[in-house]
Amino acid sequence: MNTAPASVPLLAVEDLSVEFRTRSGTVRALDRIGFELHRGETMALVGESGSGKSVTAYAIMGILDEAARTTSGRIVFGGLDLVHADDKAMGEIRGRELAIIFQNPRTALNPIRPVGRQIADILLRHGNVTAALAPQHAIDMLARVRIPDPKRRALSYPFELSGGMCQRVMIAMALACEPQLLIADEPTTGLDITTQAVIMDLIAELAAEQNMATLLITHDLGLAAEYCGHIAVMHAGHIVETAPTAALFATPRHPYTAKLIAATPGGAPDLAGLASIPGALPDLRRADLPPCRYTARCERVATDCEELPLRRLALGAGHHVACHFPL
Amino acid sequence: MLLLRRLATALPSIAGVIIVTFLLTRALPGDPAAYFAGPAATTQAIDEIRHQLGLDRSLPVQFLDYLGQLARGDLGTSLSTGQPVLAELLTRLPASAELTLLGLVLSVVIAVPLGIAAAMRPGAPVDHFCRVVTTAGVSLPTFFTGLLLVYVFYYLMGIAPAPLGRLDVFSSAPPHWTGFYLIDSLLARDLPTFGAALAQLVLPAATLAIFSLAPLARITRASMLAALGSEFVRTARASGLSRRRIVYVYAFRNAVLPVITTLGMVFSFLLGANVLVEKVFAWPGVGSYAVEALIASDYAPVQGFVLTMALLYVLLNLGIDLVYGLVDPRVRLEA
Numbered sequence: 001m002n003t004a005p006a007s008v009p010l011l012a013v014e015d016l017s018v019e020f021r022t023r024s025g026t027v028r029a030l031d032r033i034g035f036e037l038h039r040g041e042t043m044a045l046v047g048e049s050g051s052g053k054s055v056t057a058y059a060i061m062g063i064l065d066e067a068a069r070t071t072s073g074r075i076v077f078g079g080l081d082l083v084h085a086d087d088k089a090m091g092e093i094r095g096r097e098l099a100i101i102f103q104n105p106r107t108a109l110n111p112i113r114p115v116g117r118q119i120a121d122i123l124l125r126h127g128n129v130t131a132a133l134a135p136q137h138a139i140d141m142l143a144r145v146r147i148p149d150p151k152r153r154a155l156s157y158p159f160e161l162s163g164g165m166c167q168r169v170m171i172a173m174a175l176a177c178e179p180q181l182l183i184a185d186e187p188t189t190g191l192d193i194t195t196q197a198v199i200m201d202l203i204a205e206l207a208a209e210q211n212m213a214t215l216l217i218t219h220d221l222g223l224a225a226e227y228c229g230h231i232a233v234m235h236a237g238h239i240v241e242t243a244p245t246a247a248l249f250a251t252p253r254h255p256y257t258a259k260l261i262a263a264t265p266g267g268a269p270d271l272a273g274l275a276s277i278p279g280a281l282p283d284l285r286r287a288d289l290p291p292c293r294y295t296a297r298c299e300r301v302a303t304d305c306e307e308l309p310l311r312r313l314a315l316g317a318g319h320h321v322a323c324h325f326p327l
Numbered sequence: 328m329l330l331l332r333r334l335a336t337a338l339p340s341i342a343g344v345i346i347v348t349f350l351l352t353r354a355l356p357g358d359p360a361a362y363f364a365g366p367a368a369t370t371q372a373i374d375e376i377r378h379q380l381g382l383d384r385s386l387p388v389q390f391l392d393y394l395g396q397l398a399r400g401d402l403g404t405s406l407s408t409g410q411p412v413l414a415e416l417l418t419r420l421p422a423s424a425e426l427t428l429l430g431l432v433l434s435v436v437i438a439v440p441l442g443i444a445a446a447m448r449p450g451a452p453v454d455h456f457c458r459v460v461t462t463a464g465v466s467l468p469t470f471f472t473g474l475l476l477v478y479v480f481y482y483l484m485g486i487a488p489a490p491l492g493r494l495d496v497f498s499s500a501p502p503h504w505t506g507f508y509l510i511d512s513l514l515a516r517d518l519p520t521f522g523a524a525l526a527q528l529v530l531p532a533a534t535l536a537i538f539s540l541a542p543l544a545r546i547t548r549a550s551m552l553a554a555l556g557s558e559f560v561r562t563a564r565a566s567g568l569s570r571r572r573i574v575y576v577y578a579f580r581n582a583v584l585p586v587i588t589t590l591g592m593v594f595s596f597l598l599g600a601n602v603l604v605e606k607v608f609a610w611p612g613v614g615s616y617a618v619e620a621l622i623a624s625d626y627a628p629v630q631g632f633v634l635t636m637a638l639l640y641v642l643l644n645l646g647i648d649l650v651y652g653l654v655d656p657r658v659r660l661e662a
């Protein structure tokens with residue numbers, strides 16, 4: 001289905017660059033990244049810490065902080081360019097068409113507001129229900145994410161719930177208005193292994209039920225492979241390779257991807273594995289960053305890599321790589 | 328229930344205050360017996376007065392006497408006025424309370440919106456203004472601010488009334504309901520008296536407000552900044568909630584918690600600052616009463632004053648705890 005050229009993607013990130021102006025210099029957090037996501041598809045964004053996964057997610061949601069500047073590119077979602085959309089339009093889309101769940105469900109919820117009311121706030125904002133019905137709808141949402149005794153739980157505060165329960169509440173909030181796209185930014189980090197699987201299954205199931213596209217952000221290539229049809233690999237603010245999951249594992253074309261896969265034995269979740277790739281991310285505040293930001297860690301590096309602008313090569317069947325000398 | 332438990336935890340501090348005030352007044356310089364006997368008195372006369380006052384007995388015995396009196400609600404008699412201390416404190420307390428509360432309300436009404444505005448636009452002019460206000464507020468001693476205000480608005484510009492108490496000489500006190508002239512005059516539908524009372528109140532209340540503005544504005548700004556940068560505000564933004572809802576319902580209600588705590592602290596500072604401000608404005612409150620008694624080495628009013636302040640302080644903290652519990656469910660459920 002991803003080969004059908006006529007289908008318009010739900011989300012197309014094109015040439016997107018984001019910088020942060022900080023006291024210690026400009027952080028070039030994203031550099032001309034691009035990828036596409038179709039209705040109902042699931043895609044993973046993987047990469048080590050600091051590679052720009054969350055910045056990508058926040059840029060799509062339009063919730064980057066004040067220090068951020070989008071210096072190039074577009075984010076086309078349902079025909080609208082989110083980079084240039086005004087606050088009012090974004091306010092309408094956020095929470096209704098586009099939703100996000102965060103890594104730390106406990107701190108991502110308002111500590112002094114009952115969780116049912118936090119869900120109801122969103123329902124009311126997007127005009128789906130009347131004030132009288134909102135509480136009941138919130139309870140229904142809690143039931144949908146399988147929170148036991150939802151009626152009572154709706155009155156609970158986040159500190160009375162376990163981390164897993166809080167993440168379910170976050171999911172209920174995100175899905176309350178049946179969005180087209182769900183971004184899950186490391187939704188299971190900080191939860192124990194069993195809860196992780198339960199939460200991931202819940203997200204996958206609800207996404208399939210309402211034909212929602214999902215962008216899963218994770219460190220964990222194994223998790224990405226298990227739940228996503230496509231994988232985009234990020235490194236230091238670049239998307240170095242995008243491919244259908246099977247193709248990525250069978251024939252990784254970027255040296256970094258190959259290293260990642262080698263470091264993730266049997267698809268087992270392995271944070272330490274990512275760290276075992278030699279070298280570190282370059283300092284993104286450097287003014288003289290090479291066109292390819294992987295050069296310092298790459299075994300195949302040549303002079304071209306340091307001089308020629310990096311291009312995204314299409315290798316067919318949705319497989320793209322940003323490398324002068326792909327494997 | 329919660330109320331009782333909080334009250335119980337306050338008992339030791341009240342007992343401590345009773346002991347400390349007793350010892351402190353005994354340790355103060357000056358001999359009340361000599362003071363009351365007058366400069367021409369003989370040693371014999373002074374000894375006699377000392378005996379009458381019970382000051383020749385041992386400290387533990389004096390302390391037991393004192394406790395017995397307290398238990399009967401007797402705070403002793405002022406030597407300089409000859410009146411029971413409790414009655415005098417009660418007639419003067421409304422004057423102090425009205426002044427302090429008005430000062431506090433004034434400063435909250437200014438400081439909280441200022442802090443919020445500063446937090447919402449860090450680095451903007453309003454933020455710099457907030458910084459100037461908080462720095463100036465802490466560096467000015469209250470009696471100095473008071474004198475300055477009197478000098479400028481009464482002496483130079485002549486738009487404030489003379490700093491001589493709660494009402495000017497042409498007005499008479501409204502009927503006594505609450506003891507708060509502003510409220511009583513309104514209840515009596517006596518607008519001229521209301522105006523006169525308000526005119527007298529403005530400068531001393533402003534003095535207290537300027538003093539308490541700084542900590543309140545600073546904490547509001549800081550906690551509002553923290554709340555606006557928090558993850559749950561990010562969630563609220565990502566959910567498309569309106570800006571007003573995010574700022575006032577999500578951020579502010581969380582940010583108000585440290586403000587409430589600071590409010591309690593500021594109030595207790597104000598109780599202290601009151602003493603000097605009342606002196607500057609000839610305010611017939613408990614503060615000026617205590618200062619006069621202190622100068623006269625008149626123990627009983629001083630003890631009564633300190634005890635009253637301690638009780639007020641305890642009650643205040645109780646109130647703060649209760650309000651805090653209303654806002655923050657985490658506190659409510661722990662108890």
Ligand SMILES: Nc1ncnc2c1ncn2[C@@H]1O[C@H](COP(=O)(O)OP(=O)(O)OP(=O)(O)O)[C@@H](O)[C@H]1O
Nearest residue numbers: 020022027029048049050051052053054055065284
């Ligand atoms: N508000 C900000 N101000 C300055 N720099 C920022 C800001 N947010 C992110 N960055 C920088 O952007 C880069 C990418 O950060 P990002 O949070 O997207 O990483 P990530 O891939 O999500 O990592 P993690 O797996 O740790 O969440 C980092 O170098 C980070 O320091």
Ligand SMILES: [Mg+2]
Nearest residue numbers: 053054055185
């Ligand atoms: Mg992140």
